[in-house]
Amino acid sequence: MKLHINLFFILLSGSLGFAQDHSKELVYNTPNSQGLDSAYIYHKVDSIMTRGIQERAFPGAQLLVAKNNAIIYHEAFGYHTYDSLQAVSKKDLYDLASVTKIAGPLPVLMQLHDQGKLDLDQNFSYYWKPWRHRKDKKDLTVREVLAHQAGLEPYIVFASKLIRKNGKLKRRFVRHHYSHIFSVKIYDSLYLHNRFYRKMKRIINRSNVSDEKKYKYSGLSFLLYPEIIKNITGVDYEDYVTDSIYRPMGANTLMFNPTGKYPDSLIVPTEIDNIFRNKTVHGWVHDENAGLMGGVSGNAGLFGTALDLAKLIYMYQNMGVYGNKRYISEGTMKEFTKAQYAENDNKRALGFDKPLLNNSELSISQASPAPEVSPNSFGHGGFTGTYVWADPDNNLLFIFLSNRVYPNRSHRALYNLNIRPSLQQVFYRADEHE
Structure with missing residues (x-):
């Protein structure tokens, strides 16, 4: 003991x-x-x-x-x-x-709210422009999204887009060596095509939204906050949270x-x-x-x-x-x-x-x-x-x-x-x- x-x-x-x-x-x-x-x-x-x-x-x-x-x-x-x-x-x-x-992302979003740069009752599409043209998403508020009240899909398995039916990785998306096109390191000796994140965003933007507004846990918006934070602050998300939160404490x-x-x-x-x-x-x-x-x-x-x-x-x-x-x-x-x-x-x-x-x-x-x-x-x-x-x-x-x-x-x-x-x-x- x-x-x-x-x-x-x-x-x-x-x-x-x-x-x-x-x-x-x-x-x-x-x-x-x-x-x-x-x-x-x-x-x-x-x-x-x-x-x-x-x-x-x-x-x-x-x-x-x-x-x-x-x-x-x-x-x-x-x-x-x-x-x-x-x-x-x-x-x-x-x-x-x-x-x-x-x-x-949350401590940064709270700081941005303190600074008047994030309005909880503003439409999420105000900060994420692709949703302005999506009928089912354009009127969702930041408050609804953060409280899992917006009806967004819970999770999307994007890795399934990388894998062939035989279980092997698709070469158009993943390579074993770094290049200027395959520059996103996703594990030892695995590099993702630069534009795959664009594909992820397109899928999120087109994802279904429930008509019924009730509690439904979704992590999708959290995939978008790094870009939203950079758009608002002009600073990379990782640098911002490190310099404003982690390092000072x-x-x-x-x-x-x-x-x-x-x-x-x-x-x-x-x-x-x-x-x-x-x-x-x-x-x-x-x-x-x-x-x-x-x-x-x-x-x-x-x-x-x-x-x-x-x-x-x-x-x-x-x-x-x-x-x-x-x-x-x-x-x-x-x-x-x-x-x-x-x-x-x-x-x-x-x-x-x-x-x-x-x-x-x-x-x-x-x-x-x-x-x-x-x-x-x-x-x-x-x-x-x-x-x-x-x-x-x-x-x-x-x-x-x-x-x-x-x-x-x-x-x-x-x-x-x-x-x-x-x-x-x-x-x-x-x-x-x-």
Whole structure:
């Protein structure tokens, strides 16, 4: 049982008086320092994580939890893969999958809203011109699109356009060597035709829209935000979010395409892909659509460590402030993190996920996330098994990182065992065991 705590950080934080520090910056401390039962937390988390690994919910995982401004739990479990050769480290970099949506384009969109450059009730087609000529899309608002209320198709498998019936890649789209025409690197020795993204956009622009306006999760618009952000700011999306968000808060491991920027040994592999890469996806984005955009997208593609991701989510929890810097106005944070169409049975905020509308009344097997979270809490999950949640009412931050899709995406024990809500629940109940 891993009943150990990082004493270095505990002693450091205690000696500097961090336990009483009310600045908007994360520091390490113990669960007991925040009135929670350390022994109970470590026992329960160990039990849940051990079962998850034994039942192949994931080969390894990492959990970081902060209460108030103190990181009270940060531990790694298991291995990178089921061969048990490399143990998970707290410095490991994970493919964040759809957590990218709230960690990549969303903070930029919120800043643009603060600057008066993005109007939530303006037609999305005002910012994405091709939709101005699409009868079913021209009147959709930014608010409807961000809240998944617009009726857009959930997902389009663009990789299917690359593959012949015999499973081989079409040479008109993919080559094994770089050239000025095939310059979009999509994996080791795989280069995509420069104009394929145009094809993706055409398909999105022509995609169906439901006549019925109700909650329907769609990631399609997040494939467009990088270009929209560049159109509005004049700066490449990756550079903008790095320079305006990640670098100022010291979240330097939040990055796209980490191969060559971060030690390969500390990048957790995701899936053994049999769609078009036909090898283990390691250091490249798992999501195929993001991969076809060269790994830099708004729907997926971001990698990060638990600690640096926690800085960003903690900024959200503090309504736009981290350290001594305000990144997003409090008004914008409150608007983006509230349910937009609850009267229409849509729990979603703007980009952010929210608890089920009757979440507090549900059992742990039915709730999403844990039943104890506040209605004002928010977060997002990722297909690879990642999950982040911020609860400003309880000052509780939850970060779970795993590669549950290893060796393939058919592994669903993470969901069937209710791993993430069960872990989250531990920290809401820990004060009952003092």
